[in-house]
Amino acid sequence: MGRKNEDGNPGAVVGLLGFLVFFIGLCGTIGSFLFAAAEGRGRWTVFYGAIVWGLVQIIWGFVIAIRAKNARDRGDELAIKAKKKRDRTDVEEEDEDEDEDGDEESRPARRRKSVQEPARIPVPVLVGCGVAGGLLLLSLAGFAAVMIIVQSLANPEQHGANGDPPGHPKDGIPINPVEPAPEDLGPKAAQTPIVGATQDPTFKDQAPDGGVLVGFDVRLGQAFGVELVRAIQPRYQTPNGEVMGRKFGANFTKTVSVTARPGYAVGAINVKAGLVVNGFSVTFMRLKGNALDRTDSYTSAWIGDQTGGNGPTVLGGDGTQIVGIIGKRNARECNGLGLLKRS
Numbered sequence: 397m398g399r400k401n402e403d404g405n406p407g408a409v410v411g412l413l414g415f416l417v418f419f420i421g422l423c424g425t426i427g428s429f430l431f432a433a434a435e436g437r438g439r440w441t442v443f444y445g446a447i448v449w450g451l452v453q454i455i456w457g458f459v460i461a462i463r464a465k466n467a468r469d470r471g472d473e474l475a476i477k478a479k480k481k482r483d484r485t486d487v488e489e490e491d492e493d494e495d496e497d498g499d500e501e502s503r504p505a506r507r508r509k510s511v512q513e514p515a516r517i518p519v520p521v522l523v524g525c526g527v528a529g530g531l532l533l534l535s536l537a538g539f540a541a542v543m544i545i546v547q548s549l550a551n552p553e554q555h556g557a558n559g560d561p562p563g564h565p566k567d568g569i570p571i572n573p574v575e576p577a578p579e580d581l582g583p584k585a586a587q588t589p590i591v592g593a594t595q596d597p598t599f600k601d602q603a604p605d606g607g608v609l610v611g612f613d614v615r616l617g618q619a620f621g622v623e624l625v626r627a628i629q630p631r632y633q634t635p636n637g638e639v640m641g642r643k644f645g646a647n648f649t650k651t652v653s654v655t656a657r658p659g660y661a662v663g664a665i666n667v668k669a670g671l672v673v674n675g676f677s678v679t680f681m682r683l684k685g686n687a688l689d690r691t692d693s694y695t696s697a698w699i700g701d702q703t704g705g706n707g708p709t710v711l712g713g714d715g716t717q718i719v720g721i722i723g724k725r726n727a728r729e730c731n732g733l734g735l736l737k738r739s
Contacts, residue, residue, distance in 0.1 A: 410460055414453025421446025575727050586739040588711040592669040592732030593724045601641040602720035602736055607634035608683070609662040609718040609735075611655035614699050615648050617729075622701040625673040626729045630721050631655055644723065644730040654696045656680045663688045664713030665735065666695075668705035672731040675700025679713065686738070690715045711735050 421443035428441040578597035581587055590598075603609060615627035627645020631638060633656075656662065663681030668674040678696040681688035690713070712718055717738040724732025 409457075411454050411457025414450045414455075414457055416450070417446050418450025418454065421450060576725060581722050582736070583739055586737045587722055588735045588737070589709070590723055590732045590734035591667050591707065591709050591711070592673045593671060594732070596724040596726045596731060598722065599642075599644055599725050599730075600720065600722045600736065601630055601644070603630075603632035603641070604634050604636075604639065607632040607639070607719065608738075609720060610638065610660070611653065611662065612678070612699075613640075613648065614652045614654070615645055615650060616652060616700055617647075617650075619672075620704075622674075622703060625675060625700045625733070628721070628723075628730050628733065633661065641721070644725045646728045652699055654678055654699065657694075659683055660694075661688060662712075662718045662735075663690070663693060663715070664718075665711050665733070666708045667711060667733060668702060668707045669709070669733070670705040672705075672729075673700070673733050674705035675702050676708075676733070681715070683717075686717065688715045688717055712737065 424443045424446070425441065428443075576597050576599065579600050581598055581600050609630055610633040611631035613629040613631065614625055616623040617626035618624075627643065627648055629643045629648070630641035631653075632641060657680065660680040660682050662678055664679040665676045666679065667676040675698055677698045679693055680696070681690055682692040683689075711733075712735045718735050719738045720736035722734040722736050723730055
């Protein structure tokens with residue numbers, strides 16, 4: 397009989413299956429993140445089940461392999477001992493036959509079967525291989541995590557317009573920007589939803605008394621091969637003329653401006669956003685007393701990226717005058733946007 401069952405090791409099968417599942421889960425997680433980042437979406441999937449189950453199976457495969465190897469070694473030792481015992485018995489029987497038959501030429505040749513002990517792989521070597529494999533997988537996971545972080549941060553804006561590192565004074569960005577504190581947005585009834593990032597601090601900017609929102613200065617920045625909204629500053633029309641609101645985002649070295657025609661004001665914005673504000677267009681409506689005429693309107697050209705993100709989502713548009721903006725921001729950029737209506 398062959399040693400088919402003995403030569404095969406079920407631990408190798410279990411470990412290989414675990415590695416394949418782990419690898420699929422890891423690739424799926426990285427692919428999901430890169431796809432979400434490229435599309436500007438706020439959600440991506442981590443395949444915890446596949447990754448954890450795969451790692452557990454890999455470890456369990458090593459345990460099974462070591463146990464099977466030890467069991468096979470014990471079986472080989474018993475077989476060797478039994479073989480040696482049988483050979484000694486055969487030799488003794490042949491010696492007795494020789495004693496009875498003195499004709500040395502006519503007696504059969506002795507058949508002493510050499511017994512070779514199978515090569516053994518020491519348990520420490522197996523354990524070392526298991527540890528090395530585990531470290532390799534952990535290194536792969538660490539490398540993937542680093543690549544995710546680098547991908548999330550990597551974009552041409554990591555260097556300033558003059559090739560300087562981010563935060564260089566030449567680019568108008570403070571070297572050590574301070575994270576802003578969240579601001580009170582006021583009554584809920586006066587707010588539209590905020591689209592874009594959900595974790596950063598809120599901000600609010602409102603026109604002076606009697607003023608309405610008539611436009612924006614928007615700073616665009618390259619990321620993932622497209623131009624995304626990085627900073628924004630509102631424009632207001634007041635009884636004393638046009639005034640600028642606060643800046644949200646640090647760098648306004650490259651700005652796109654959009655402003656209403658005389659007699660019109662911002663009535664709505666149509667936004668695509670995910671993790672950030674990808675882009676938007678502005679719908680201007682004619683001023684009519686303390687309201688806006690929805691039947692007399694026009695729309696601006698699209699500002700920023702129109703290919704990624706969720707939506708588009710229309711904010712405003714019910715004819716209520718818009719008197720400010722709200723949103724989310726960090727120390728460097730605006731990444732969430734909404735409107736503030738007259739209450």
